């Protein structure tokens with residue numbers, strides 16, 4: 412089977428070496444390598460960062476196959492998937508207005524998503540309240556796991572099998588009133604719709620995989636294989652964060668680094684001096 416991979420940056424800042432590593436690995440493993448712009452967060456996604464992503468990939472000579480897939484242009488697909496889950500009775504409206512609802516629009520790097528107290532779970536349906544009050548839609552994890560016949564596991568690219576457990580899956584937010592899809596829902600709909608057979612992404616996103624696998628089962632979507640790669644760190648163990656003055660790819664380009672040579676090296680796991688790979 413022809414392996415299809417994707418690079419799915421959120422245009423909320425300039426890319427750094429960690430993104431370049433992920434992109435180079437995805438390119439290496441994919442007979443077809445797609446670029447997906449995850450721009451569903453209206454508060455953080457900015458068009459100039461989409462331009463920046465294209466510039467950085469051009470410099471790295473990592474050319475995506477086909478036109479970029481832009482999530483903000485595909486919200487009808489996510490709405491249709493949510494409707495299917497509503498029809499199955501596996502989601503419920505949530506009227507809570509907490510910071511974690513805002514965070515649902517971008518990938519939850521580093522933790523499995525905050526636990527939800529279940530305040531709105533089991534409320535009687537109230538269409539008038541729904542019409543009058545902004546609300547999000549949450550997965551009813553217990554019902555969803557029962558409907559799927561258990562928590563699905565996943566297979567990594569090296570062939571190892573990983574079991575999921577109910578504790579890895581909370582009542583994840585799937586949509587908000589002002590944003591018709593969360594990261595999780597858009598990700599599974601697009602991975603399936605784009606024919607992605609191997610999901611290449613950082614190991615910091617591994618906590619997202621159980622809930623995404625569950626959504627795939629509930630929506631009858633194919634099961635991809637996963638490559639959760641180590642993260643690029645500074646030699647001293649610091650993450651590549653803006654506050655740590657991690658150089659952007661744009662800055663490396665301006666400093667005269669050869670983008671193509673960098674991408675070739677990253678693709679075989681060779682990093683520039685001063686960086687190393689580590690699992691989170």
Ligand code: GLU
Nearest residue numbers: 419420421449518598612
């Ligand atoms: N958009 C996510 C990010 O910026 C990537 C999500 C994924 O690869 O599943 O890290």
